[in-house]
Amino acid sequence: MWQCGACGKGQVGFVPTLSPRKLRKPARLTKLTMLNTVAKTFTAIDPWLEWLGDRLNPLLVKETRQALKSRQFTLWFVLMLIASWLITIGGVAIIGPSISFVSAGGYLLLAYFFALAVPLVIVVPFTAYRSLAAELEDNTRDLLEVSTLSPYQIINGKLGSAVVQMLVYLSVLAPCLAFTYLLRGVDLPTIALLLSMAVCSSLALSLIGLLFAAVTRQRYAQVVLSIILAGALFLALWGLLMSAWAITNYGAWFAADETKIVIAAISSAFITTFALLYLTAVKLVTFASANRSTALRWAMVAQQAAFLAWVGGILAADNFSDVNQAAPGCGIVAGIYWLVMGSLLTGESPTLSRRVRRDLPQSTLGRMLLGLFSPGPASGYLFVIANLLTVAVLFLIGLSLRGGIFNSSVTGPRPSNVSAATFLLLGLSYVAIYLGIGKLLISAARRVAIVTMLGSFLIHVLLVLASCGVPVLLQQSISWLRSPNYTYLQLPNAAWTLSDLLDDDLTSLQWMTAVLIVPAVAACMFLVNLLFAAREADQQRVAAPERVVQDDLELAPPPELKPQNPWEEPEPA
Amino acid sequence: MKATHPQIELRNLHRWFGSTHAVNDISFEVAAGEVFGYIGPNGAGKTTSMRILSTLDEPHSGDAFVDGFSVLEDPDRVRSRLGFMPDYYGAYQDVNVREYLDFFARAYGLRGGERKRAIEFAMDFTELHPLATKPIDGLSKGMKQRLCLGRTMIHDPSVMVLDEPAAGLDPRARIELREMIRRLADLGKAILISSHILTELAEMVDKIGIIEQGRLLAVGSVAEISARVTPDSIVRIRLLEEAQSLAKWLESHDHVADLEANGAQLKFRHAGGEAEQAELLAKIIAAGFRPVEFATQTKSLEDVFLQVTKGRVQ
Numbered sequence: 001m002w003q004c005g006a007c008g009k010g011q012v013g014f015v016p017t018l019s020p021r022k023l024r025k026p027a028r029l030t031k032l033t034m035l036n037t038v039a040k041t042f043t044a045i046d047p048w049l050e051w052l053g054d055r056l057n058p059l060l061v062k063e064t065r066q067a068l069k070s071r072q073f074t075l076w077f078v079l080m081l082i083a084s085w086l087i088t089i090g091g092v093a094i095i096g097p098s099i100s101f102v103s104a105g106g107y108l109l110l111a112y113f114f115a116l117a118v119p120l121v122i123v124v125p126f127t128a129y130r131s132l133a134a135e136l137e138d139n140t141r142d143l144l145e146v147s148t149l150s151p152y153q154i155i156n157g158k159l160g161s162a163v164v165q166m167l168v169y170l171s172v173l174a175p176c177l178a179f180t181y182l183l184r185g186v187d188l189p190t191i192a193l194l195l196s197m198a199v200c201s202s203l204a205l206s207l208i209g210l211l212f213a214a215v216t217r218q219r220y221a222q223v224v225l226s227i228i229l230a231g232a233l234f235l236a237l238w239g240l241l242m243s244a245w246a247i248t249n250y251g252a253w254f255a256a257d258e259t260k261i262v263i264a265a266i267s268s269a270f271i272t273t274f275a276l277l278y279l280t281a282v283k284l285v286t287f288a289s290a291n292r293s294t295a296l297r298w299a300m301v302a303q304q305a306a307f308l309a310w311v312g313g314i315l316a317a318d319n320f321s322d323v324n325q326a327a328p329g330c331g332i333v334a335g336i337y338w339l340v341m342g343s344l345l346t347g348e349s350p351t352l353s354r355r356v357r358r359d360l361p362q363s364t365l366g367r368m369l370l371g372l373f374s375p376g377p378a379s380g381y382l383f384v385i386a387n388l389l390t391v392a393v394l395f396l397i398g399l400s401l402r403g404g405i406f407n408s409s410v411t412g413p414r415p416s417n418v419s420a421a422t423f424l425l426l427g428l429s430y431v432a433i434y435l436g437i438g439k440l441l442i443s444a445a446r447r448v449a450i451v452t453m454l455g456s457f458l459i460h461v462l463l464v465l466a467s468c469g470v471p472v473l474l475q476q477s478i479s480w481l482r483s484p485n486y487t488y489l490q491l492p493n494a495a496w497t498l499s500d501l502l503d504d505d506l507t508s509l510q511w512m513t514a515v516l517i518v519p520a521v522a523a524c525m526f527l528v529n530l531l532f533a534a535r536e537a538d539q540q541r542v543a544a545p546e547r548v549v550q551d552d553l554e555l556a557p558p559p560e561l562k563p564q565n566p567w568e569e570p571e572p573a
Numbered sequence: 574m575k576a577t578h579p580q581i582e583l584r585n586l587h588r589w590f591g592s593t594h595a596v597n598d599i600s601f602e603v604a605a606g607e608v609f610g611y612i613g614p615n616g617a618g619k620t621t622s623m624r625i626l627s628t629l630d631e632p633h634s635g636d637a638f639v640d641g642f643s644v645l646e647d648p649d650r651v652r653s654r655l656g657f658m659p660d661y662y663g664a665y666q667d668v669n670v671r672e673y674l675d676f677f678a679r680a681y682g683l684r685g686g687e688r689k690r691a692i693e694f695a696m697d698f699t700e701l702h703p704l705a706t707k708p709i710d711g712l713s714k715g716m717k718q719r720l721c722l723g724r725t726m727i728h729d730p731s732v733m734v735l736d737e738p739a740a741g742l743d744p745r746a747r748i749e750l751r752e753m754i755r756r757l758a759d760l761g762k763a764i765l766i767s768s769h770i771l772t773e774l775a776e777m778v779d780k781i782g783i784i785e786q787g788r789l790l791a792v793g794s795v796a797e798i799s800a801r802v803t804p805d806s807i808v809r810i811r812l813l814e815e816a817q818s819l820a821k822w823l824e825s826h827d828h829v830a831d832l833e834a835n836g837a838q839l840k841f842r843h844a845g846g847e848a849e850q851a852e853l854l855a856k857i858i859a860a861g862f863r864p865v866e867f868a869t870q871t872k873s874l875e876d877v878f879l880q881v882t883k884g885r886v887q
Contacts, residue, residue: 050685058679062665062672069667140663142629143724147680148653287648288631355646547578547641551650 058149059157063131064164072127073165076119080172083115088176103185106248112176113194113244119169120202121237128162129209129229133222136213151286155210155278162206166199186248193263194244200270201240205233207277214284265310272303289353293345293375297383300341304334304387308394315398323398327420328502334391335427338384339434339464340457345380346439347456350446350532352376352539360541371537378533381439385432385526392424415502422515423501429522430494436525438463443532467492486510491517578641580605580732580763581626586635588621588787595621596632597787603763603780605731608754610778611767612878618787619767620660623736626765627657639732653681656725660737662717664709671696671705674723681728695723698753715746722753733757735766739773751777775874785882799872802880805830808850810839810857811866819862826853843869 053061067073091108092099135141144154177195180186212225276299283292311330315323352360352375361370372383399405399417407417415423438460445451445459471493475481481489486506490496497514500506506514544552563569581603588596596618603609611619624630626637628648637644639651665673674695678688696702699719704712709720718738725733735754739747747770755777758764768774774781775795783791783798791798800806812819816839820832828845843850847869854867872880 054679054684054688058676061679062668062676065672066665066667138663138665139659139661140665142627142657142659143663143677144680146627146629146652146655146657147677148649148682148728149680150649287628289645289648353645354643358646545643545646548647548650551642 057153057157057160059144059154060160060164063157063161067127067161067165073168076123077168077172080115080119080169084112084173084176087111087115088179099183103183105180105183105185107185108183109177109180109186109191109194110244110248112173112180113198114241116169116173117198117237117240117244120166120198121205121240122233124162124165124169124202125205125209125233126230127165128158128206129213129226131161132158132210132213133226136217136222137219141217145285145287151282154285155214155282158210159203159206159278163203166202170195170199190247193247197240197243201236204270204274204277205236207274207281208232211277211281211284214281261314268306268310272299272306275299276303289355291356291359291375293348293380294373297345297373297380301387304337304391307333308391312394312398320398320402323395323402324415324417324420327395327399328415328423330395331391331424331427334388335431338388339431339460342381342384342431342435343438343457343460344453345384346377346435346442346460347451347453348375348377348380350377350443350536352536354542357539357542358544360539362541367537374536376536377439377442378529378536381435381529382533384435385428388428388431392428395424396421415504419502419504422511423498426498426501426514426518427494429519430498432522433518433525434460434464434467434494436522436529439529439532464494468495472496488513578638579603580607580640581609581765582638583622583626584636584638586622586625586632586637588618588625588630588632590621594787596625598635599784599787599789600635601782601789601792603732603765605763606758606761607779608758608764608766608777610774610781610874611765611784612769612771612774612781612874613767613784614882617784619784620736622784623657623734623765623767627655627734628652629657653728654731656728656730656733658721658725658733658735658738660740662721664717666710667708669706669708670701670712670720673709673720674727677724678727683728691727691729695727698726698756699723714741715743718742718746718750722750726757731762733762733764735764737767737769739768739770747773771874771878781874781877783878783881790881791877795874795877796871798881799877802877803872805842805844806850807870808841808843809866809868809870810864812837812839813863813865819857822857822860822862826856828853 087108091104091111095102095104135144149157177191181188181191209229212229213222215225216222276296279295279299283296286292307330311326315326356375360374361367372379372386396405399407399421403417405417405421408419409416438456441459441463442451442456445455451459471489471491475483475487475489481487486496486500488510491514497506497518501511501514579602581601583599583601586596586599587594599618599622601609611623613619621630622637625632626639626644628644628651631645640654642650642654644651665676668676671692674692675688678691683691696705699722701716701719701723704716709717712720718741722735722738725735738754739750742750751773754764754766758777758779766774766778778795780792780794781798782789791801793801810816810819814837816834816837819839820834820841823829823832823839823841828843828849829841830844831840831842833840843853845853850869854864857864
């Protein structure tokens with residue numbers, strides 16, 4: 001007896017009723033018993049499958065249904081099968097009888113990898129992009145947003161669908177990859193690494209595709225973004241294939257400790273960047289009055305922490321002997337990173353919605369510790385400076401461990417400790433100045449127009465370009481100023497000032513001037529923006545509306561109070 | 574527990590698109606079980622205010638509430654209580670009718686038997702059972718509208734916002750849709766509906782809001798608005814005899830103007846209310862006239878709409 005999933009009524013399925021005559025035949029009986037067992041097993045499993053199906057992401061279910069019916073999926077699946085057959089037959093034919101003693105696995109692996117990389121790096125990410133962009137074109141995005149699907153569910157569903165497609169494509173080539181191992185010339189770690197690279201690239205590019213689709217609702221912008229994405233995907237494919245070629249051509253590369261460290265470092269960078277991109281995509285589809293900033297700020301901190309942990313670990317392993325060389329490089333990476341993040345964070349709305357204010361930290365300690373994570377342009381500015389300051393302070397500690405911050409003697413490779421320390425100080429100051437001026441410009445522009453986050457980013461880009469480009473232009477175009485050397489006119493130009501500082505090309509007067517003026521301007525800018533931050537921090541927490549409290553109580557009623565003593569017990573009727 | 578708040582409330586809503594003031598200080602309320610007709614010319618601001626109510630757009634000032642929850646502060650709670658049917662048809666490729674409803678049932682968090690019952694109810698209600706396995710791309714306009722309505726009601730929302738649901742439908746489909754909407758209101762749902770087909774709308778709405786150039790010009794029942802814009806009513810009397818003598822008799826009466834006698838029929842404008850009309854009828858009978866019909870001509874929704882709006886666009 002089968003149980004109908006829809007109505008719960010009993011139905012006779014394919015299991016026939018056993019008649020006494022049939023029972024007399026032992027062979028038939030065994031077959032029927034087996035059928036009964038199978039039927040019972042399915043009946044037992046069915047509710048579990050249904051339970052599981054209910055908990056699957058709705059978008060994943062829908063997208064998988066659609067994908068399995070779509071022509072595009074069928075086409076690529078068949079193409080992959082044909083490609084794998086052609087490579088196998090062609091490869092074996094070319095190798096010929098020497099297949100038994102020639103190490104041909106590496107070549108075939110590369111060929112299979114190419115066949116796999118095209119759908120994984122081009123088709124899957126572009127399909128992910130199209131699946132979200134098409135929601136806008138087919139007028140279904142509104143229907144999704146007005147449903148109770150959370151932004152996480154939307155992005156997870158789309159990403160999950162990409163993973164399902166990826167697994168299907170991988171399953172086509174899995175037997176072929178096993179075949180390459182049998183042919184010799186390639187070891188299991190190499191196969192595993194190549195597969196991991198392909199899967200991780202596909203996953204990351206799919207996420208970038210979703211990010212591109214979520215970033216704007218304007219159709220012309222979507223057209224431009226789709227072209228950029230297509231170009232980026234082909235570039236990624238080329239990079240992946242080149243890496244695969246390099247990996248398969250190296251010999252016992254995997255055994256080296258440095259390789260393992262590099263792979264681990266790349267993995268941590270991948271994971272933290274993936275988390276940041278994932279949260280960005282989620283927050284782009286989150287409703288505007290929600291807090292779309294705090295989670296991203298935590299992700300940025302996590303990324304910086306991972307970066308510093310790796311750099312710190314590597315430097316500590318060598319007793320901080322190379323900290324003077326690492327400081328400028330890491331300072332540049334951190335400076336550019338926080339300049340970009342700061343240009344976006346300072347574009348946030350200064351007015352917090354009531355929804356956000358409901359969750360603001362209430363205590364003084366909470367506001368002090370978590371205030372930097374609250375949304376807002378001024379808190380964003382302070383957040384960036386605090387993070388960059390952390391980087392600078394940690395490297396200064398490293399420099400002091402290596403012989404002191406003010407040590408100007410160069411015994412090993414340049415720069416000297418004092419140059420590295422000055423570089424960090426000036427780098428931090430320049431970021432504080434650029435972001436501070438940018439933030440003030442945005443505040444002024446907001447009095448007359450709406451400034452979006454993209455607008456904020458562009459303001460900062462123009463500001464940095466102007467502050468670096470205009471002094472150079474003036475120095476080269478005005479006859480009495482023309483000089484190939486560094487002049488005081490280049491003080492706003494971070495690129496020239498910092499590079500000459502590292503190369504020890506600044507005169508001692510120029511060095512002194514830069515060290516005094518740039519941090520002083522940065523301090524002024526910081527103080528001005530601190531006033532804005534104080535205004536932002538003044539926004540108080542608000543209570544949830546009565547209707548929300550009432551609804552919460554209906555959803556999760558408080559437990560009934562039990563009598564604590566005999567006097568509180570109700571009297572018997 | 575009976576809700577003390579209106580199911581839909583728009584409070585001083587403003588929305589600009591550049592220099593265009595698309596929604597200008599709009600406020601109204603819709604109670605549970607009420608059908609509110611939202612009418613106005615194209616570009617009046619109906620869709621914008623409906624999108625704000627559905628959490629798809631944000632007002633520049635003011636707020637809107639669904640079941641007491643602010644669309645700005647608690648859009649997630651609003652979404653679980655609201656069904657929105659936009660004026661366009663959002664379709665997925667390679668999906669049939671049942672799969673489409675199944676997806677939205679899942680999207681609204683319905684699970685197991687609850688989801689199956691919801692799909693069955695929606696398909697029963699919209700009579701889509703025979704088309705359950707048909708791809709939605711191949712459905713007719715009327716069937717697509719039914720499917721949209723099914724999708725809108727799949728999670729049993731207490732509030733439904735329907736933007737031009739009858740647009741492009743044939744007369745039979747329109748009548749069926751009208752009946753469905755009335756049945757939904759009878760189930761206790763607050764329904765905000767916009768339509769340009771005023772005759773259809775007049776038969777299903779309890780209240781209307783007339784909007785033009787982003788401003789709400791009038792709110793209330795058709796009769797209330799009609800009485801507000803033109804307090805005089807047209808009275809028609811049919812007598813057993815010639816109406817000329819009654820016309821002469823009425824000339825001296827207060828509240829009566831524009832008398833038109835035509836055979837046994839008489840038409841005139843009456844400035845009083847229903848009590849004054851009853852009093853007048855009693856006087857006519859007392860004066861020896863023999864009326865067989867005494868009727869007040871009600872204004873249609875179209876008349877009211879034309880009187881209230883000026884046909885301006887922004």
